[in-house]
Amino acid sequence: MFDKLISPDSIAVVGASSHPNKIGYVVLENLKNNGYGGRIYPVNPKGGQILGFKVYPSINDVPEEVDLSVITLPAEVTVKIFEDVAKKSKFIIPIAGGFGETGKEGKERERKILEIAKKYNARIIGPNTVGIYIPSTGVNTALVVPERSRFPGDGDIAFITQSGALGLLTMDSVSMYDVGFSSFINLGNRVDVNENELLQYFGEDEKSKVIIMYIESFANGREFMRVAKNVSRKKPIVVLKAGRTKRGGKAASLHTGALGGSDAVADGAFKQCGVIRAYDEIELVDYARALAYGKPIEGDRIAVVTSAGGVGVVTTDYIESEVRGIGMKMAELSDEIKRRIRDEVVPFASVENPVDMTAQASDDDYDGVLAALNDDPNVDAILVYALFQTPLISEKLVNIITKWHREGDKPIVVGTIGSEFALRMMRKFEDNKVPVYPSIERSVKALRVLRYRAKLLEYLEGVE
Amino acid sequence: MFDKLISPDSIAVVGASSHPNKIGYVVLENLKNNGYGGRIYPVNPKGGQILGFKVYPSINDVPEEVDLSVITLPAEVTVKIFEDVAKKSKFIIPIAGGFGETGKEGKERERKILEIAKKYNARIIGPNTVGIYIPSTGVNTALVVPERSRFPGDGDIAFITQSGALGLLTMDSVSMYDVGFSSFINLGNRVDVNENELLQYFGEDEKSKVIIMYIESFANGREFMRVAKNVSRKKPIVVLKAGRTKRGGKAASLHTGALGGSDAVADGAFKQCGVIRAYDEIELVDYARALAYGKPIEGDRIAVVTSAGGVGVVTTDYIESEVRGIGMKMAELSDEIKRRIRDEVVPFASVENPVDMTAQASDDDYDGVLAALNDDPNVDAILVYALFQTPLISEKLVNIITKWHREGDKPIVVGTIGSEFALRMMRKFEDNKVPVYPSIERSVKALRVLRYRAKLLEYLEGVE
Numbered sequence: 039m040f041d042k043l044i045s046p047d048s049i050a051v052v053g054a055s056s057h058p059n060k061i062g063y064v065v066l067e068n069l070k071n072n073g074y075g076g077r078i079y080p081v082n083p084k085g086g087q088i089l090g091f092k093v094y095p096s097i098n099d100v101p102e103e104v105d106l107s108v109i110t111l112p113a114e115v116t117v118k119i120f121e122d123v124a125k126k127s128k129f130i131i132p133i134a135g136g137f138g139e140t141g142k143e144g145k146e147r148e149r150k151i152l153e154i155a156k157k158y159n160a161r162i163i164g165p166n167t168v169g170i171y172i173p174s175t176g177v178n179t180a181l182v183v184p185e186r187s188r189f190p191g192d193g194d195i196a197f198i199t200q201s202g203a204l205g206l207l208t209m210d211s212v213s214m215y216d217v218g219f220s221s222f223i224n225l226g227n228r229v230d231v232n233e234n235e236l237l238q239y240f241g242e243d244e245k246s247k248v249i250i251m252y253i254e255s256f257a258n259g260r261e262f263m264r265v266a267k268n269v270s271r272k273k274p275i276v277v278l279k280a281g282r283t284k285r286g287g288k289a290a291s292l293h294t295g296a297l298g299g300s301d302a303v304a305d306g307a308f309k310q311c312g313v314i315r316a317y318d319e320i321e322l323v324d325y326a327r328a329l330a331y332g333k334p335i336e337g338d339r340i341a342v343v344t345s346a347g348g349v350g351v352v353t354t355d356y357i358e359s360e361v362r363g364i365g366m367k368m369a370e371l372s373d374e375i376k377r378r379i380r381d382e383v384v385p386f387a388s389v390e391n392p393v394d395m396t397a398q399a400s401d402d403d404y405d406g407v408l409a410a411l412n413d414d415p416n417v418d419a420i421l422v423y424a425l426f427q428t429p430l431i432s433e434k435l436v437n438i439i440t441k442w443h444r445e446g447d448k449p450i451v452v453g454t455i456g457s458e459f460a461l462r463m464m465r466k467f468e469d470n471k472v473p474v475y476p477s478i479e480r481s482v483k484a485l486r487v488l489r490y491r492a493k494l495l496e497y498l499e500g501v502e
Numbered sequence: 503m504f505d506k507l508i509s510p511d512s513i514a515v516v517g518a519s520s521h522p523n524k525i526g527y528v529v530l531e532n533l534k535n536n537g538y539g540g541r542i543y544p545v546n547p548k549g550g551q552i553l554g555f556k557v558y559p560s561i562n563d564v565p566e567e568v569d570l571s572v573i574t575l576p577a578e579v580t581v582k583i584f585e586d587v588a589k590k591s592k593f594i595i596p597i598a599g600g601f602g603e604t605g606k607e608g609k610e611r612e613r614k615i616l617e618i619a620k621k622y623n624a625r626i627i628g629p630n631t632v633g634i635y636i637p638s639t640g641v642n643t644a645l646v647v648p649e650r651s652r653f654p655g656d657g658d659i660a661f662i663t664q665s666g667a668l669g670l671l672t673m674d675s676v677s678m679y680d681v682g683f684s685s686f687i688n689l690g691n692r693v694d695v696n697e698n699e700l701l702q703y704f705g706e707d708e709k710s711k712v713i714i715m716y717i718e719s720f721a722n723g724r725e726f727m728r729v730a731k732n733v734s735r736k737k738p739i740v741v742l743k744a745g746r747t748k749r750g751g752k753a754a755s756l757h758t759g760a761l762g763g764s765d766a767v768a769d770g771a772f773k774q775c776g777v778i779r780a781y782d783e784i785e786l787v788d789y790a791r792a793l794a795y796g797k798p799i800e801g802d803r804i805a806v807v808t809s810a811g812g813v814g815v816v817t818t819d820y821i822e823s824e825v826r827g828i829g830m831k832m833a834e835l836s837d838e839i840k841r842r843i844r845d846e847v848v849p850f851a852s853v854e855n856p857v858d859m860t861a862q863a864s865d866d867d868y869d870g871v872l873a874a875l876n877d878d879p880n881v882d883a884i885l886v887y888a889l890f891q892t893p894l895i896s897e898k899l900v901n902i903i904t905k906w907h908r909e910g911d912k913p914i915v916v917g918t919i920g921s922e923f924a925l926r927m928m929r930k931f932e933d934n935k936v937p938v939y940p941s942i943e944r945s946v947k948a949l950r951v952l953r954y955r956a957k958l959l960e961y962l963e964g965v966e
Contacts, residue, residue: 140850181893183893185923186890186891186920187890187921203810204810204812207810207889214921214922254812254815285822286822289818290815293858317816317943319942320942346667347758348663348664348667349667351757352742352782354753355747358748358750359747359750388757429647457651457678459650477783477784
């Protein structure tokens with residue numbers, strides 16, 4: 039349904055500009071530099087050339103119907119030329135603000151463009167949107183300052199967001215860890231295309247292993263539940279529903295015009311339709327990575343492997359505590375497995391769970407311990423800390439853990455603590471699609487979300 | 503009391519080695535490269551030279567009494583030479599494991615070295631410790647792999663830890679953000695010097711603005727409470743008490759031999775003596791930075807400034823929610839202040855709290871909005887998001903916010919979201935001693951801890 043939006047054969051940039059600070063220039067530049075392989079039609083009454091592309095004086099001069107038109111003009115002008123654009127486009131992204139979010143006049147503009155779009159069977163993303171960013175096809179309509187911001191690479195996460203800024207900030211921050219996205223779509227004022235259609239679409243999109251959403255209000259809550267219930271059987275959905283408090287709801291209404299309902303109601307609804315809830319930008323992507331790369335955890339018993347005893351103790355607290363923790367269980371390792379671990383590690387290591395291999399741990403010790411834990415029927419999942427600061431550990435540890443993540447039977451989550459080197463190793467884990475987290479709490483919360491996913495799937499199987 | 507440990511005029515390295523992988527080499531190298539300015543006496547029966555230092559065949563040959571002796575020899579040998587070392591040293595750090603943590607024989611070794619130390623009035627840090635790291639004096643007895651780990655610079659945080667590894671990992675990770683420490687001391691088996699004496703000492707140390715501790719068990723809980731109650735009137739104490747669950751306590755007993763009491767009891771005791779609790783390595787340093795650089799917050803009313811609406815909404819939820827949040831209040835800005843803000847920002851910005859200046863925000867807008875909020879009697883503290891991804895923001899924003907942090911009346915916490923550039927700006931904030939956090943939740947939790955500090959001070963004033 040949205041194939042030609044995600045992967046358009048041709049794009050018109052209506053309002054193309056030769057000013058490097060203008061969005062009408064940036065979009066062209068993005069298309070040129072990010073490897074977009076389709077046909078590009080800049081439109082500007084002045085004609086001429088921009089960035090080596092021939093400029094068409096009007097959309098009417100463009101020699102074909104285009105899959106996507108990006109309108110980079112102010113709201114008033116956007117409305118004026120909208121019919122010409124709609125005639126020639128499957129999808130239209132009007133970037134400008136100055137629509138419904140500004141009051142009555144803006145609302146009227148929205149009504150007009152929607153009416154025109156319907157007449158010509160064109161679909162609108164936005165208006166008042168940063169648009170879309172599709173790493174694999176090089177389509178990018180977003181404006182950021184490149185020296186101060188990064189776009190992430192291709193990956194498994196589809197991101198639907200009502201707030202463009204929060205979406206771009208989140209992608210920028212996780213790009214530092216090489217996290218990739220299949221698609222990013224900013225709904226903006228959501229005059230036409232909404233989250234439910236996109237959810238449905240990404241539910242069937244093979245590239246997207248998980249769908250994440252930032253939402254301040256649902257376009258149609260009942261429809262969302264229906265679609266989400268179907269999609270979440272196939273792949274996980276993580277939603278950051280902002281405006282969950284009364285005051286937050288008020289802030290949301292000023293931001294996107296959202297009218298929030300009760301948060302308790304939302305909470306119950308999410309559970310019923312298999313949606314996983316995130317409470318902030320960190321959880322949103324942390325959970326997405328666990329769910330995209332990891333396996334659901336079928337029981338509560340976690341084995342922890344560490345080379346730093348204190349990290350094992352704090353982790354144990356977080357795993358077992360109901361108050362500040364996830365209320366799961368530390369696995370009771372079987373005697374045979376403990377004997378096997380004993381053979382792998384240095385004499386003063388602890389073979390109880392958490393397995394503390396001490397600062398004398400080597401890459402091979404990790405391999406042996408993971409092999410043993412993989413065979414223990416008392417273990418449902420493994421949290422392994424990859425701490426690279428001690429002498430006998432090397433970069434090879436990434437490959438060893440990746441091997442067990444891919445070939446082993448147990449779901450694995452990786453934790454790490456450190457600075458530049460640890461960051462580099464996190465990128466390697468990420469490239470290998472191993473869920474890795476830079477803190478104890480975030481690692482443990484990844485376990486919880488994988489356990490919750492298993493429970494949701496079980497629940498969804500039981501309902502029609 | 504510990505002045506000559508922190509800033510020794512002379513150090514003997516007993517067990518100095520010419521092998522670069524040995525701790526007896528690394529300690530010398532650290533002293534040489536980190537600018538330690540005192541006299542250094544390597545001791546090794548082979549004599550000769552190491553790293554340009556003259557090596558003494560025995561501690562008896564060292565031409566003066568030294569302030570600190572670091573023993574880098576195995577446990578058995580450590581015991582054998584201990585009397586000679588104790589005769590000539592104020593402080594002794596026996597690095598080796600193989601003491602009390604290994605059983606009866608090790609316990610006997612501990613008894614012996616303690617007896618000898620007492621006889622000669624020497625004090626022991628450890629054994630089984632990574633020792634100490636004092637950035638300002640260049641004293642560093644810790645072994646890490648330099649290519650894969652960093653030591654932090656000088657700063658305001660005194661760090662007392664029972665676990666050496668957790669301490670080093672934590673310092674490594676926050677060194678990426680330029681966080682500095684006044685002192686780092688690993689208690690190890692804590693046969694002599696314990697956390698209570700150090701707490702007392704750092705309570706009076708002007709360089710240390712805050713004291714953080716990682717503790718699995720208290721050497722003397724009653725004494726800790728007495729000392730903490732006094733010290734926390736002067737400066738904040740943040741404690742990560744690990745082993746707070748039954749299973750975590752068991753893991754702790756295997757790690758450091760800790761015998762944990764009930765966590766509820768610990769919780770109550772912490773409150774009574776003004777101690778702030780952290781639950782993991784991130785909170786420990788996050789809270790320390792808020793408390794070291796920030797002012798206590800005297801009321802519940804927070805103003806939030808952002809250029810990304812969604813960030814404002816999620817922040818509002820976290821501030822107001824009692825369930826997933828800190829249960830504080832969004833300030834109701836006074837009408838006059840709202841008028842002043844309206845004059846500063848672009849027309850479509852929101853002057854309600856959260857103040858959303860939109861992606862059109864400039865450095866000057868921030869300055870004007872912070873000036874206005876600084877004058878609002880309805881505001882107890884300000885959370886300002888420094889988001890560097892939009893065109894009209896520059897590095898100057900760091901200076902503007904720093905100015906209001908230093909000269910303004912209201913406590914300020916800074917949040918940011920981003921990758922490399924944001925990280926670079928966070929370092930600038932850190933260098934300016936402005937509390938800055940790389941996520942919404944962590945920013946909001948910093949507000950809570952500053953509010954809690956004000957409440958603790960009020961409570962402590964009321965008790966004898």
